[in-house]
Amino acid sequence: MPDIDRAAFAAAIRDRLLALGRAEGRDTPLPYQEAQARFTGISAGSLSRAASQITVSAAVTLAICKALSLDPFDYLDLEAEHPHSTFGLPHREKKSQSNQGVSVPVKRETSPWASLSQGCEGSAGAHHHRKETSS
Numbered sequence: 001m002p003d004i005d006r007a008a009f010a011a012a013i014r015d016r017l018l019a020l021g022r023a024e025g026r027d028t029p030l031p032y033q034e035a036q037a038r039f040t041g042i043s044a045g046s047l048s049r050a051a052s053q054i055t056v057s058a059a060v061t062l063a064i065c066k067a068l069s070l071d072p073f074d075y076l077d078l079e080a081e082h083p084h085s086t087f088g089l090p091h092r093e094k095k096s097q098s099n100q101g102v103s104v105p106v107k108r109e110t111s112p113w114a115s116l117s118q119g120c121e122g123s124a125g126a127h128h129h130r131k132e133t134s135s
Helices: 006-023 032-038 044-051 058-067 116-120
Strands: none
Touching (some): 006 044, 032 044, 044 058
16 A cells, blocks of 8 residues: 655655755754745644654645655655554554453542532432421
8 A cells, every 4th residue: 555655755854954954054954943934835843743754644745845846756655565554653452351451440529519419319309398387
């Protein structure tokens, strides 16, 4: 199943930002905030995520490629293997039920009014008291 080679894409982003920084006489890459201000359609957060190999949407990938003059097809891996599709998240093994913790049932007071309702059991919440009459 095709996927983006995030490592290659991240390296290309970092290289391009470094080249842009050097073109301005810096020894450091163009900061994400400055790239955001310079290029339409990309945010500093998206650049940071993509440059850290974190999955970004297809639209963000294309916007970054357009802004930084990168060819998106250079990062398309047509033979990526996905043994368990997890939408870009690392696969996690399920815990067996025998290894899962169990909470012990405990009586808890859930509100400051809980103690007031203890004497009203069986009255279905009725708050009216009958007035005793003398005959």
